[in-house]
Amino acid sequence: MQTAIAQDASEQMHGASRALLRHGHARVRLDAGTADALREVFDAADDFFARQPGEKRRFERADILEGYRALGAEHSGPLDRPDLNETFSLVLRNMARKDIEPWAATNPLHRALRAAAPRYAALVDAILDGLRSSINPQGDRVASADFSYFQLNYYRPKNERRDFLQDVHEDGHLLTVVTSRQPGLEAQLGGRFEAVNFARDEVLVMPGSILTLMTGGRIRPLPHRVRNVRNVATRASLMYFANASVTRPPRAWVAAADGSLPDIGRANVEASKLFGLPSIEALAR
Numbered sequence: 001m002q003t004a005i006a007q008d009a010s011e012q013m014h015g016a017s018r019a020l021l022r023h024g025h026a027r028v029r030l031d032a033g034t035a036d037a038l039r040e041v042f043d044a045a046d047d048f049f050a051r052q053p054g055e056k057r058r059f060e061r062a063d064i065l066e067g068y069r070a071l072g073a074e075h076s077g078p079l080d081r082p083d084l085n086e087t088f089s090l091v092l093r094n095m096a097r098k099d100i101e102p103w104a105a106t107n108p109l110h111r112a113l114r115a116a117a118p119r120y121a122a123l124v125d126a127i128l129d130g131l132r133s134s135i136n137p138q139g140d141r142v143a144s145a146d147f148s149y150f151q152l153n154y155y156r157p158k159n160e161r162r163d164f165l166q167d168v169h170e171d172g173h174l175l176t177v178v179t180s181r182q183p184g185l186e187a188q189l190g191g192r193f194e195a196v197n198f199a200r201d202e203v204l205v206m207p208g209s210i211l212t213l214m215t216g217g218r219i220r221p222l223p224h225r226v227r228n229v230r231n232v233a234t235r236a237s238l239m240y241f242a243n244a245s246v247t248r249p250p251r252a253w254v255a256a257a258d259g260s261l262p263d264i265g266r267a268n269v270e271a272s273k274l275f276g277l278p279s280i281e282a283l284a285r
Helices: 002-023 032-049 053-059 092-096 108-135 209-214 264-271 280-284
Strands: 026-029 066-069 086-091 149-155 164-169 175-180 185-189 192-195 202-207 224-227 235-242
Touching (some): 032 086, 032 108, 032 235, 053 066, 086 092, 086 108, 108 149, 108 175, 108 235, 209 264, 264 280
Antiparallel strands (some): 026 202, 175 202, 185 224
């Protein structure tokens, strides 16, 4: 039975890789264990973001991209249009840090993200390996977990007047694995923006600009935005941002049009600076 389950999961990840190549995005059904871990994350998020600002700021380490960030700390478009959400992050590389390890004991959201991390890392690495096998079987394997991170965005649509809580943008990562319990996400599918809704055990896999470099432009980033659905009181969205290593970056699977191989590590660092956050390079220290 376990072998059959493993085979089913492997086939689904290769199916996701094929969908990314054909359609520029993929929907994935999570296994029962990962779906349960996701439920724990969203339940803990509702509790955490209901706390007072001072309590939330106890878990704030922007210097290492970890923990809480207040409303308006990031921007998807112009600087004068910040994203209208609070945020909580967990970086997989930080899980070995002794100075934030106690957070798990006192913060259920941090604890739930730590539990979900290895499951998401395995899912993403399987998809990336499927892409590598299809595009360049001799290419570098991408072990993404080291510099990848979760980001939980928490919105209060009823409090905002803007039509979009996040403006249209492309992510500066290899892949983004996203899901939400509430409506609002819109992605550019077939040349127009369409609403993306999710089952409780479903995620959307979106290519980012670094995957475009890895594939010589074969897979393009997926533009997306978050609409303000004003009859929604709160909205929680979980993203897993899969990044290539900064310290040991892979070589691109396909050369650029001019025959050169882009510097994936440097491109990853530069992309991480686009949205107002500290550079991912901080994690390499």
